[in-house]
Amino acid sequence: MAPTVGLTRRAWMRLVGAGAAAAAPLARSPHGAAAQGSGPGAPPPLPHAAHAMGPVGRVTSDAINPTAFLRTWNFADLPPEKRAEYYRETRRPDGSLLREYRLVAVDREIEIAPGVFFPAWTFNGQVPGPTLRATEGDRVRVTFVNEASHPHTIHFHGWHPPEMDGSLPEHQVVPGGQFVYEFDADPFGLHLYHCHAAPLKRHIHKGLYGAFIVDPRGGRPPADELVMVMNGFDTNFDADNEVYAVNTIAHHYTHEPIVVGVGALVRLYVVNVTEFDLVNSLHLHGMFFTVNRTGTTLTGGEVTDTVMLCQGERAILETRFRFPGLFMFHAHQSEFAELGWMGLFEAVGVRRDT
Amino acid sequence: MIPLAALAVLLAALVFVRPADRLRGVGVPPVERLTVERTVLRPGGILLSILNDGPDPVTIAQVSVDDAYWSFTADRGTTLKHLGRTQLTIPYPWVDGEAHTIKLLTSTGTAFEHEVAVATPTPQPDAQYFVTFTLIGLYVGVLPVAAGLLWFPFMRRLGRTGLDVLLALTVGLLVFLLVDTTHEGLDAAARLPDSYQGVALFASGAAAAYLVLEWVGAVLRTRRTHERTAGAPGAILALLVAIGIGLHNLGEGLAIGAAFTLGEAALGTLLIVGFTLHNTTEGLAIVAPLARERPPLAMLLRLGLIGGVPTIAGAWIGGLFYSAVLGVLFLGLGAGAIAQVVLQISRQIAGPQTIGERLTSVPVLSGLAAGFAVMYVTGMLVG
Numbered sequence: 222m223a224p225t226v227g228l229t230r231r232a233w234m235r236l237v238g239a240g241a242a243a244a245a246p247l248a249r250s251p252h253g254a255a256a257q258g259s260g261p262g263a264p265p266p267l268p269h270a271a272h273a274m275g276p277v278g279r280v281t282s283d284a285i286n287p288t289a290f291l292r293t294w295n296f297a298d299l300p301p302e303k304r305a306e307y308y309r310e311t312r313r314p315d316g317s318l319l320r321e322y323r324l325v326a327v328d329r330e331i332e333i334a335p336g337v338f339f340p341a342w343t344f345n346g347q348v349p350g351p352t353l354r355a356t357e358g359d360r361v362r363v364t365f366v367n368e369a370s371h372p373h374t375i376h377f378h379g380w381h382p383p384e385m386d387g388s389l390p391e392h393q394v395v396p397g398g399q400f401v402y403e404f405d406a407d408p409f410g411l412h413l414y415h416c417h418a419a420p421l422k423r424h425i426h427k428g429l430y431g432a433f434i435v436d437p438r439g440g441r442p443p444a445d446e447l448v449m450v451m452n453g454f455d456t457n458f459d460a461d462n463e464v465y466a467v468n469t470i471a472h473h474y475t476h477e478p479i480v481v482g483v484g485a486l487v488r489l490y491v492v493n494v495t496e497f498d499l500v501n502s503l504h505l506h507g508m509f510f511t512v513n514r515t516g517t518t519l520t521g522g523e524v525t526d527t528v529m530l531c532q533g534e535r536a537i538l539e540t541r542f543r544f545p546g547l548f549m550f551h552a553h554q555s556e557f558a559e560l561g562w563m564g565l566f567e568a569v570g571v572r573r574d575t
Numbered sequence: 576m577i578p579l580a581a582l583a584v585l586l587a588a589l590v591f592v593r594p595a596d597r598l599r600g601v602g603v604p605p606v607e608r609l610t611v612e613r614t615v616l617r618p619g620g621i622l623l624s625i626l627n628d629g630p631d632p633v634t635i636a637q638v639s640v641d642d643a644y645w646s647f648t649a650d651r652g653t654t655l656k657h658l659g660r661t662q663l664t665i666p667y668p669w670v671d672g673e674a675h676t677i678k679l680l681t682s683t684g685t686a687f688e689h690e691v692a693v694a695t696p697t698p699q700p701d702a703q704y705f706v707t708f709t710l711i712g713l714y715v716g717v718l719p720v721a722a723g724l725l726w727f728p729f730m731r732r733l734g735r736t737g738l739d740v741l742l743a744l745t746v747g748l749l750v751f752l753l754v755d756t757t758h759e760g761l762d763a764a765a766r767l768p769d770s771y772q773g774v775a776l777f778a779s780g781a782a783a784a785y786l787v788l789e790w791v792g793a794v795l796r797t798r799r800t801h802e803r804t805a806g807a808p809g810a811i812l813a814l815l816v817a818i819g820i821g822l823h824n825l826g827e828g829l830a831i832g833a834a835f836t837l838g839e840a841a842l843g844t845l846l847i848v849g850f851t852l853h854n855t856t857e858g859l860a861i862v863a864p865l866a867r868e869r870p871p872l873a874m875l876l877r878l879g880l881i882g883g884v885p886t887i888a889g890a891w892i893g894g895l896f897y898s899a900v901l902g903v904l905f906l907g908l909g910a911g912a913i914a915q916v917v918l919q920i921s922r923q924i925a926g927p928q929t930i931g932e933r934l935t936s937v938p939v940l941s942g943l944a945a946g947f948a949v950m951y952v953t954g955m956l957v958g
Contacts, residue, residue: 265699266618267666276637276644334644336636336653336682456684463639463678463686471644559643 275472276561278335285331285347287468288477291447294354294434295320307345319360320406322353326369326394326416326429333454334464334471334561341428342369342416348469349450349494350431353414355406357438363402367394373424374400376417377433378533380407388417409437411516411535413492426455426462426496432535434490437519444486444539447479451503451530451552451562453495460497464561465552467503471561474550483545483570489538490516493530501562502529503538504553510540527553542568605631607681609655610768611689612899615697620666623677623689627655628768634682640667641675658770669694708832708890715854716824716886721879723858730866738866740942742924743934745816745860746917747946752823753913755954757781760906763899773903780907781914784822788815788915810874812864812919817881819916820857823909824882827854828889829902856949857882860916864923 289298296308311319324344331341331348344350355361365375372395374387381404386392394400416429432448452469453462464471481487489510495501504527512528513521516537528536542548551563608629615622621640627633635653637644651661669675675694679687698704730741760781764773795811861878892901925933933939 267620267664274643274645277646334637334680336634337680337684338682339684454684456680457686459686463680463684556642560639561644 274559275475275563276334279476280332280335280470280473282332284329285469287466287470287473288479290347290349290352290468291449291479292445294352294432294448295322296351307351313360315358317358317360318356319362320353320355322351322361322363323366324350324363324375325366326373328369331428331469333456333466333469337456337464339428339454339456339464342371342373342424343428344375344431348428348430349452349492350414350429352432352434352448354434354436356436356440357406357409359406361402361404361406364399365394365402366399367396370396371418371424372396373416373418373429375402375414377402377404377414378412379404379433379435381405386417390419393418406435408517409435411435411490411492411537413494413533413535415494422460422496425494426453428452430494432490432492434516441488441519442486444488445481446488446490448490449492449503451491451493451495451501453498453557453562455497462495462497462560465495465501465557466561467564472563474564474566478547478565478567480567480569481542483542483568484573485541487540487542489540490535491528491530491538492535493532495532495557498532498554498557500529500531500554501557502527502553504551505538505540505566506549507544508540508542508548510538513537513539541573542566543574544568544572545570604683605629605633607631607633607683607685608768609633609635609679609681609687611677611687612660614689614691616669616691616694617696619668620664621669621675621677621691623663623665625655625661625663625679626768627657627659628770630657632656632659635661635663635679636682637680638663638665639678639680640665640669642678671695704894705891708894709887712828712884712887712890716828717880717883719854720820720824720858720861720883723855723860724862724875724879726859727862727865727875730862733866736938738863739924739933739936740938740945741859741866742863742920743939743942744946744949745863746920746924747943747948748856748860748950749819749913749917749920749946750943751947751950751954753910753917755950756823756826756906756910756913760903760910763903763906767899767903771900771903776900776903777907777910780904781911784819784908784911785915786911788818788912791815791818792915792919808923809864809866809868810870812923813861813870813878814881815919816864816916817861817878819912820861820882821885822905822912824854824857825885825889825892826902826905826909828886828891829893829905832890832893832895856946856953860920864920 296304299307307323309321311321313319327343327346329341329343329346330338331343333339341348353361353363363375367373372393374392374394376387377385385402385404387400387402392400412433412435414431414433416424418424430450430452432450434448449467451465451467453466454464455461456463466473489503491503493501506526509524509526511521512523512525514534514536516535521537521539528538530536545568548566548568549563550566551558606629608627610626610628611623612626613624625635633655635649635655638647639645645665645667647663647665649661649663651659653661655661665677667675669691671694673694675691677689677691679689681687730738733741760777761774764777767773767776792811792815795814796808799811858879861882862875865875889905921930921934924930924939934943
């Protein structure tokens with residue numbers, strides 16, 4: 222009889238009045254247990270669902286194409302005349318480049334999961350912002366225009382003088398204003414940029430961030446290079462993310478696997494800008510990769526299949542696929558994975574032991 | 576006609592011009608509100624009945640269960656207008672006896688959480704289910720009331736004071752029920768979606784029941800005066816008490832049926848025993864007004880049925896067509912009916928005296944207190 226002890230008359234009536242499930246936890250009574258069998262009122266099962274997991278439908282708007290984003294930097298996806306509005310490179314006497322960028326802060330509603338729209342703050346209308354890529358020693362000049370509704374800044378990770386930091390209150394660029402950030406690309410590695418206006422948490426999670434890659438002089442070995450920004454979206458502003466992803470759209474790469482070649486060197490530029498959760502991670506199924514934390518060395522270190530990154534941390538991962546077929550990758554925080562941070566690689570070609 | 580036409584024009588203007596929208600401004604997010612009206616757990620999935628009780632349309636974009644996006648289908652689409660409904664079928668492998676949290680994410684990113692405190696398969700109404708409801712209605716409503724009627728021979732031996740004490744005891748019982756029903760009714764009203772205006776619904780139910788019983792009483796009394804036949808004043812009062820208690824029991828039955836159907840609570844034997852004991856006192860309340868008369872057995876039986884059978888009807892309604900709105904309305908009816916009966920019996924105790932004078936005598940006061948205490952103590956058994 223013990224199970225009924227917790228069931229008070231008042232709780233019971235309340236439960237009934239609500240016509241809903243929210244109530245004090247109720248222990249199961251012998252009657253309830255009987256109902257689970259084939260006894261009176263046993264409910265018929267639902268038809269079997271083959272693909273029950275994951276969100277319903279597909280994202281239809283074109284605010285960002287995560288597949289194109291993977292391999293796009295310095296606005297290479299734009300036609301030349303359009304690209305020149307946002308990116309120009311000029312050879313300097315010492316052989317390095319002056320790279321001039323134009324980043325514009327705009328408010329834009331973006332579809333982050335099928336049918337779910339998020340009132341984002343963006344750089345150039347996209348989340349993550351455009352990937353900037355320079356070589357160690359290049360001069361980087363970023364003209365930042367604020368066409369959004371709040372003051373914003375751009376704060377780059379990397380060596381730079383304090384007035385280029387975009388972090389103090391006097392650094393804020395008010396709506397309608399602009400500022401030119403200028404510094405040398407240093408050190409080489411995988412960095413990021415993000416808005417540093419207060420309140421910081423909101424300015425970052427609303428979408429003002431992007432990857433900033435600095436290549437070593439002489440470059441790294443040729444590879445299929447992919448930029449992955451791990452992010453999350455707090456759609457109801459309760460300081461907890463409703464949607465997680467790499468490159469914004471939940472489960473995008475599940476529907477549209479990232480195609481790579483078997484045996485080819487694949488280099489992942491992974492940046493963690495998830496807010497609210499202390500860490501994020503990337504786990505790749507069926508294989509291992511070399512981790513080069515922050516990308517600040519040429520060699521890389523540990524070989525693993527799961528890498529953990531704190532907020533703002535990043536790593537360059539290198540690997541070669543041995544087997545053709547589909548390989549899942551996702552945050553090993555299962556919660557993040559099932560809230561959108563999950564995808565697939567599709568390796569094509571014949572098996573090659575690496 | 577002219578005022579009506581003017582009103583129609585005004586309403587049309589309000590609908591088309593929408594002056595309030597100017598205050599809301601452009602780009603102000605819509606007011607979204609979703610209520611889960613009913614949860615059904617079946618092997619292989621969860622069914623949720625959703626109501627949009629906010630002013631603006633709401634589109635359910637995604638559903639997550641325990642922090643995992645899950646596929647779902649909606650039988651009437653995912654965009655709900657004001658007071659629109661849909662049923663979501665979520666093929667989620669829920670775990671028996673464990674808790675699950677379902678989150679509805681709208682197109683604007685607003686999240687509505689719904690908790691299944693303990694997952695158990697929701698029983699489906701079938702013939703055997705129907706029989707079970709009837710039996711429970713008998714146990715909880717009809718048999719206890721009938722048992723209460725057995726006080727009758729004892730009551731006939733009581734003197735004037737003894738009878739007053741007994742009637743006062745009845746009033747005590749009923750006042751307790753009135754307080755209890757009102758409490759439950761207002762509680763339930765507060766949990767209804769705002770659009771249903773639960774408290775007003777409860778009050779309307781109560782007022783309606785009260786006035787209808789007054790009217791029935793008046794009609795019966797008039798008929799008796801005219802025909803000079805059937806029934807002494809006690810018989811009419813007993814009938815009114817029976818109807819009042821019947822309405823109250825209808826609400827109780829509804830609660831029982833709904834609890835079964837909602838699959839949220841499984842009734843324990845202890846609970847049924849408690850309700851039964853609690854309700855035995857109701858039979859006493861019905862026969863008390865008849866102590867000075869010689870009612871035929873058939874009449875007693877009929878009164879018992881009027882008081883008890885609604886429990887069965889309530890269980891059926893609750894079990895087969897439960898809605899929280901109906902629950903509030905029925906609790907309101909019960910409260911109004913009991914209030915009327917309390918007043919009727921008080922008048923009878925008072926006789927030619929004012930109610931105030933008569934009620935303050937020691938025996939009557941003791942009776943009132945005793946009635947309240949009996950309900951309080953038996954009520955403790957179930958809560």
